[in-house]
Amino acid sequence: MATKDGLMSRLLGSSEKFTDKQVAETLTMLVAHGLQRGASDIHIEPHERFVLVRYRIDGSLRGIHKLPRSALGVIMAQLKGLAGLEVQESSAPQEGRYEVTVKEQKIDVRLSIMPVYGGEKAVLHLSLERGKPLELATLGLWGENLNIVQRTLTNPHGLLVVAGPRHSGITSTLFSLLDALNSPLVNIATVEMHPKHRLPGINQTFLAGNAMTMYEGLQSTLKQDPNIVMLSEMPDSATIQTAVHAAGTGHLLLAGLHAESSTAALLRIKAAGVEPFVLLSSLRAIVAQRLVRTLCPDCRVRYALSRDEQKELAHSFGISSLSAYKRIYDLERTVAPSVFGDVKQLSSTPTSITHLWKASESGCETCDRTCYTGRTAIVEVLQSTPGLQKAVLNNEVTAAGALQAAVLKDGFTPMALDGLIKALRGQTTIAEVLHAVAPLA
Numbered sequence: 001m002a003t004k005d006g007l008m009s010r011l012l013g014s015s016e017k018f019t020d021k022q023v024a025e026t027l028t029m030l031v032a033h034g035l036q037r038g039a040s041d042i043h044i045e046p047h048e049r050f051v052l053v054r055y056r057i058d059g060s061l062r063g064i065h066k067l068p069r070s071a072l073g074v075i076m077a078q079l080k081g082l083a084g085l086e087v088q089e090s091s092a093p094q095e096g097r098y099e100v101t102v103k104e105q106k107i108d109v110r111l112s113i114m115p116v117y118g119g120e121k122a123v124l125h126l127s128l129e130r131g132k133p134l135e136l137a138t139l140g141l142w143g144e145n146l147n148i149v150q151r152t153l154t155n156p157h158g159l160l161v162v163a164g165p166r167h168s169g170i171t172s173t174l175f176s177l178l179d180a181l182n183s184p185l186v187n188i189a190t191v192e193m194h195p196k197h198r199l200p201g202i203n204q205t206f207l208a209g210n211a212m213t214m215y216e217g218l219q220s221t222l223k224q225d226p227n228i229v230m231l232s233e234m235p236d237s238a239t240i241q242t243a244v245h246a247a248g249t250g251h252l253l254l255a256g257l258h259a260e261s262s263t264a265a266l267l268r269i270k271a272a273g274v275e276p277f278v279l280l281s282s283l284r285a286i287v288a289q290r291l292v293r294t295l296c297p298d299c300r301v302r303y304a305l306s307r308d309e310q311k312e313l314a315h316s317f318g319i320s321s322l323s324a325y326k327r328i329y330d331l332e333r334t335v336a337p338s339v340f341g342d343v344k345q346l347s348s349t350p351t352s353i354t355h356l357w358k359a360s361e362s363g364c365e366t367c368d369r370t371c372y373t374g375r376t377a378i379v380e381v382l383q384s385t386p387g388l389q390k391a392v393l394n395n396e397v398t399a400a401g402a403l404q405a406a407v408l409k410d411g412f413t414p415m416a417l418d419g420l421i422k423a424l425r426g427q428t429t430i431a432e433v434l435h436a437v438a439p440l441a
Contacts, residue, residue, distance in 0.1 A: 046119035140377035159247035163265035262382035296367035378419035385410035
């Protein structure tokens, strides 16, 4: 890649000075390229001899363009002007947002600017007015996990939590849940940090840009006589306590929570000062998830495992008994015909795992030679079972791993196992699953 690639050279010209129009066209083109490639974020980073533009696509950063080093100042100045920030301020972080139209589509851009060595770095988070949210099965839910969530949505009140780290698809799942519940017969209200989706018939409150906290937004929303409330996140103990009590007194409440697993989310809610009996009477389910890249169906490669690879796989996922292999086989048979392909081509038997899938070496035109096409969620769903109730009421566990051991006896499917099944079906790779979550034996 040259110091100034061909496309950007045409936009910025060959001089060391650039007009406002040239810079504006360049920024619009960067956003347009990001959308075309399915990017969630654009990073504009100063280097010694050039400005590097990288796109986050399917969770990974890819360097795409190199701009002239002399363009950095005018690019940052125009970004700050678009977002209503202090143009002359270059020694402190700044955040803002602006809208840009690409091919008649409005794009919301959240801008973060940070002073770094060599100048300033900008990150542009892209949010577009999305269409109808994906169905739950398309997101990655299947089998008993899907059944639990669908049963939960039939409750007139209670708490359903969607948990995971940042950038794990929490908001997408929350809006798929809301879309399944949306009806003219109910009043649905949301309290969100940033606008990411807009659904007709739903009253949405956005906190970005005003002084209201999530706790204050929830309190005010509850006075609006809602049947269903969605919180994009529960950032503090006061919000968690209010949400749990509201869920137990007549509201169906959906909420995002940053936690590593469903059991970790439960312990965090409990640590916020919620009494165990109040928590168990309000909680319906906790969905925890991570995003993994999906293999391109046109060029993915199926391969047989050697004995050494089978042993390594068993060690990585804590598979130590014939009953564990039998459960994996039964789960793969359950999911194969309805969701992930040909039931005649299973990758497991009642006593072993025989095959896996991997990315091809060179990719194909379908996946733009990347070997992957988008992402899917690997999921676990924790519901209130006798084992969970006993452990929580008796304060028997204080760690997520110990709590998971208690609910495994009630049929709980951990996220690692869900990921393994999806790897067996060729949706993703074992490497992607292990990168996303450390399996618990």
